Amino acid sequence: MDLRIYQEDGHGNAVDEHGNEPVEMEVDVDGYPLADTVDFDSYMEFKPPEKPEASIKANKMVSTAASGPVSYYKKHGDDVKGHFFYLVYEEGLTAGKAGKQLGIARRTAYDWLKKDQDLIVESRDGLETKKTEKKVGRPALLNEEHKKHLEETFIDHPSATLDPAIESLTNQFSELKVPRQLFTTS
Structure with missing residues (x-):
């Protein structure tokens, strides 16, 4: 089907670009009754009923793979x-x-x-809930006593290096063995 554009020829007649007149046809007014197809009342009569929405307090279904069958619980x-x-x-x-x-x-x-x-x-x-968390990993080699010794020893020497600190700790605490690899970074 091609598109034809009609225009007036000057005598009041509609013609296309080839001079042909349009085909006249009678439109059947009752062929498609638009009012019946879009009438809301009739639509609601023929529409199937909707499922009622469950209320918030109604039973809810819960199913997990581990629990197996479906179980019900109430949300209060x-x-x-x-x-x-x-x-x-x-x-x-x-x-x-x-x-x-x-x-x-x-x-x-x-x-x-x-x-x-x-x-x-x-x-x-006035207590806050405290969760006891288990410490993970190796325990620390140095404790508060070691920290206090380092602060007292090197408070006047802020530019001291790692070597004198390790020597001071091993001399003061004979049971302490601090490997040098612990302090080196790669």
């Missing part, structure tokens, strides 16, 4: 936690009984209570 909101602590502290219920009333797993309830009590103790005592 802050309002549930607040009500739990109210029942425990104000009403005097145990964590297990308060959890049972609110539909919280027993282990979860006791974990919440333990974490809360740990926070209370830390804030009362």
Whole structure:
């Protein structure tokens, strides 16, 4: 199909560049009823229903390769936690009984209570959580006593080199063996 451009010939007739008149055709108005195809109400009637969105507090599925089958867990909101602590502290219920009333797993309830009590103790005592980290690698050859000796010996000699420092340490501390390779850089 080629593109034809029509123009007026001066007598009020439309003609193309070869002088041909355009083909007249009658347009069927009801051939494509546009109102029916874009009517929102009919679209909503024929549209399949959508799946309801899960709420935040609904059960969630968890599956890992190590655990095997799919398991469910609940994500509790802050309002549930607040009500739990109210029942425990104000009403005097145990964590297990308060959890049972609110539909919280027993282990979860006791974990919440333990974490809360740990926070209370830390804030009362002013303690920060300290994680004991195991030192990795070789222990240091020189300790605070060696450092103090070097500072006292060479405080007046800031331009001293490494050789007198090693000699001074080995003379002062007979059990200390400092290999020269330890201080050389490649």
